[in-house]
Amino acid sequence: MSIRRFVRGTVPWGSLEAVAREVAERYDQEEVRVTFLETDNWLSTPCVVNDRWFVKVVSGQNALVHALFTGARNLGAFSSGREGFFEPFDGPVEMAEHELEATRKLQSIGVNAPDPVESFEVDGLGVLVLEYLPEFRPLDDLPVEDVEAYAPDLFRALAAMHENGVAHGDLRGENVLVYDGELFFIDATNVAGDGLEGARAYDLACALAALEPILGASTVVRIALDAYETEENPRTRTDNAGALLDAQDFLSFIQIRPDHDFDNAALAGEIEKTASGCDEATR
Structure with missing residues (x-):
């Protein structure tokens, strides 16, 4: 059992x-x-x-x-x-x-x-x-090339949630379903209204942790940097880098969860390198 x-x-x-x-x-x-x-x-x-x-x-x-x-x-x-x-x-x-x-x-x-x-x-x-969504597949059950193709949609969906005052709170590959060529989200948990800022960073950290073992740290951070925005609320690359740094605060905790297995050091290092590059670009 x-x-x-x-x-x-x-x-x-x-x-x-x-x-x-x-x-x-x-x-x-x-x-x-x-x-x-x-x-x-x-x-x-x-x-x-x-x-x-x-x-x-x-x-x-x-x-x-x-x-x-x-x-x-x-x-x-x-x-x-x-x-x-x-x-x-x-x-x-x-x-x-x-x-x-x-x-x-x-x-x-x-x-x-x-x-x-x-x-x-x-x-x-x-x-x-x-x-019931027939013949769905969890995102983390797809071939690597398909996960990479869907990853921008995942981060854009997260951004849409967060811009509308919603946090998922339990984002894992198995809670993102692929059905009929689109992503569907399930199993959102209960987040306090006054804790949304922290929950947003936690959501982003969970998404990075879920995708890093499949795509690698460099690829998933690059995709998040480019895609973590919505048309209604466009963000600069510096804004996105700041969001990634906030998410980095939660990686060590997420690493000890039994439902996440990722390279924390590689992911944190890639976030720091990316954020540093964005800082250099704005000077």
């Missing part, structure tokens, strides 16, 4: 059947086919119903694990000289409700996300229902 499956826990089969019955009733389905997904999600039991709905079942243990992760992430923020900016949830239902609203928010600012359907409670479990 993987550590993720152990930490995530197992939802009793009777409760999963109750969730399936509730989905069938809500969407007038005479028959229900449930396919459970083997993913690296720590915080829910994901499944697909009738090849139409992506359903995440969130248990009390999932909520407890999220609270532990939230505390650890806030310690990481403090160690980086920032106030903690992650907020815990009261329980599994609140977790499902938040992800529903976060998905709606992403779509409202023009960032691709699966269509949100609803969230509800069954037997004390939080249940989130989203559109």
Whole structure:
């Protein structure tokens, strides 16, 4: 058994059947086919119903694990000289409700996300229902040349989130899906409104850390420098270099997370070299 499956826990089969019955009733389905997904999600039991709905079942243990992760992430923020900016949830239902609203928010600012359907409670479990994207692939599961082609879109999407007061908070390759030639974002976490500045830097650091093992430090920093902007809010290369330096503060903490494995020294060195070059260019 993987550590993720152990930490995530197992939802009793009777409760999963109750969730399936509730989905069938809500969407007038005479028959229900449930396919459970083997993913690296720590915080829910994901499944697909009738090849139409992506359903995440969130248990009390999932909520407890999220609270532990939230505390650890806030310690990481403090160690980086920032106030903690992650907020815990009261329980599994609140977790499902938040992800529903976060998905709606992403779509409202023009960032691709699966269509949100609803969230509800069954037997004390939080249940989130989203559109199912058939034949999607996580970004980090693509060939290197495809990851490099999509990387600018990832940083542009991050910039769009941040310019609209939104932070993802848990950006990893498996939370960026490629479907029908476009990137879709899932699993945004709960970020305090007064902590957005730190959360933005953390998002950018996570994106760099996710892509560095695939593309290399030099390539991913170059792409971020060129792409981390939106048409509505253009940024200079010096602005982008400053954002990269802010992100660098979080790299050491992200390196100790079990879901990131990257060359911190190479990435930090490339950021410093790039920022120094931008400073020279503006003199």
